[in-house]
Amino acid sequence: MDTLVDRLRQRGWRLTAQRRVIAEAITGEHVHLTADEVLARARSMLPEVSRATVYNTLHELVGIGELREVTHADGRKRYDPNVADNHHHLMCVDCGSMLDVHADTPDLADDERHGFDVLDVEITFRARCPDCAA
Amino acid sequence: MDTLVDRLRQRGWRLTAQRRVIAEAITGEHVHLTADEVLARARSMLPEVSRATVYNTLHELVGIGELREVTHADGRKRYDPNVADNHHHLMCVDCGSMLDVHADTPDLADDERHGFDVLDVEITFRARCPDCAA
DNA sequence: CACTGAAGTTGGACCGAGTCAAAGATAGCA
């Protein structure tokens, strides 16, 4: 089975207890944790994990493309482990909860590109979730 | 002529020198200033403007829909005075420069809504500008 | 024109997310 930890080992990462626990913390469907949430989850398994290690590891995972960084309107960054599937986000403007969704990705007309080299497109559906609507 | 300052007066805002100067600082095409940039521009016209007033005024303008808040990937917020025209953004991932662009806004299928009430759609074309490509 | 209360502004303390550097710990290899 090809888990995140397996892929990291194949890349020659030293597999420490901390990295194992962080990798486990971020795995799942519709998971979009903040760094602090990752830290809390990791500490529940290994209490002495430090904040710096969480940030280091998250950045490294983003760097090798195993994690996607999503900046929420509140300015905090969230981390999305679902990188294989090209998807967009449905976000509650009140509580910040986020779901993965699929939608057509629009193209940018040539005369709108202003000489820029377009890399990818990020779409966020700003919405209100059923809980916050009540 | 219907300037931002005129519209504010019509709303019953007390038109102070500070607000006038801030309103002037954010006016223009393809303008997406950070709060600090607004502060710097305002101070070049009226040196004693305070940071708090800039934040207060920006938030009020966002609240009445005269300004759009855009959160950049670096976590800083930028302010876009172009609210009349429904547009999206083309952003350089290296230097953060931003342009207004137009593109088809995709819809979200009913079975992807998860009971959320969709308010609007934000599209960001992540790209590299000609300057940074060199 | 002076007075007054409400609205607006100020400076500085504060907050929280994130960064950094130096010292200490450890995985993985010989």
Added chain:
DNA sequence: TGCTATCTTTGACTCGGTCCAACTTCAGTG
């Protein structure tokens, strides 16, 4: 088992942004 490059920790620090209490100013009233 011991060595060393790599990783982790701690705590200080940065930076965007918020908050608050004191002060100023505007518009309306007499």
